[in-house]
Amino acid sequence: MSFDRNIDLDALYRRVIMDHYKNPRNKGVGKLSDHDLTINMNNPTCGDRIELRIKVEDGKVAEARFDGEGCSISMSSASMMTQAIKGLEVEKALQMATIFSNMMLGKEYDDSLDLGDIEALQGVAKFPARIKCATLAWKAMEKGLKSEE
Numbered sequence: 001m002s003f004d005r006n007i008d009l010d011a012l013y014r015r016v017i018m019d020h021y022k023n024p025r026n027k028g029v030g031k032l033s034d035h036d037l038t039i040n041m042n043n044p045t046c047g048d049r050i051e052l053r054i055k056v057e058d059g060k061v062a063e064a065r066f067d068g069e070g071c072s073i074s075m076s077s078a079s080m081m082t083q084a085i086k087g088l089e090v091e092k093a094l095q096m097a098t099i100f101s102n103m104m105l106g107k108e109y110d111d112s113l114d115l116g117d118i119e120a121l122q123g124v125a126k127f128p129a130r131i132k133c134a135t136l137a138w139k140a141m142e143k144g145l146k147s148e149e
Contacts, residue, residue, distance in 0.1 A: 010123060012120075013119075013120035013121075013122075013123055014120075016076075016117050017073065017120050017121065018076070020075070020077075020079040020080055021072040021075050021076040021079075024066075024076070024078070024079040025079045025080075025083045026064060026066060026083060027066060027067060027075075027078075028065060028067060036053050036054060036055045037053065037055075037056070037144040037145070037147065037148065038051065038052070039051070039054070039141070039143050040140075041136055041139060041140040041143070042136075043070070043074070043132050043133060045129075045132060046070070046074075046129075046133060048069070048070030048071060048075075048132075048133055049069055050070070050074070050078055050137055051066065051067045051068055052065070052066045052082075052137060052140040052141060052144060054141065054144050054145065056090060056145070059089055059090055059091075060087060060088060060089050060090065061085045061086055061087065061088050061089075061093050061145075062086075062087075063086065064081075064085055064086055064141070065082060066078045066079075066082055066137060070133065070136070074134070074136050074137070077118075077121055077135070077136070077137050080116075080117045080120075081100075081118070081137045081138055082137075083116075084096060084115070084116060084117075084118055090148065093141065093145060094142060094145055095113075096113065096115075097138045097139075097142045100115075100118060100121075100135070101135060103115075103121075103122055103125065104121070104124060104125050104131045104134055105125065105131070121134050
């Protein structure tokens with residue numbers, strides 16, 4: 001039996017993206033602590049909007065939550081990002097944001113780091129108009145964590 005691996009992989013990636021969109025992880029912004037970071041960003045091109053809250057303790061991302069509205073790519077990317085950065089050292093979370101940005105822009109990136117579900121978004125790079133959707137939460141995370149440095 002012959003099959004096209006790319007078609008099967010694309011279908012799997014679409015399922016992962018839709019799962020994060022329909023069942024978002026870490027959605028629902030509540031106050032994390034008196035010292036949490038709150039970052040609000042939007043993408044005026046398509047109306048995506050995110051409020052991201054990050055709690056940093058001892059140089060690590062202790063908690064990350066988001067709320068907002070937008071397309072499936074934007075919201076699933078936020079879900080994946082908040083899941084991926086929990087427990088990471090701030091420096092590692094920022095490194096992951098750079099890797100993600102390079103992946104979205106079709107640039108070389110360090111693929112030694114296991115991106116998990118985030119890899120499902122690599123096909124977005126084929127659609128330049130959607131790259132801002134995918135990177136919105138990541139840009140918010142970068143902005144917040146860099147303000148802590």
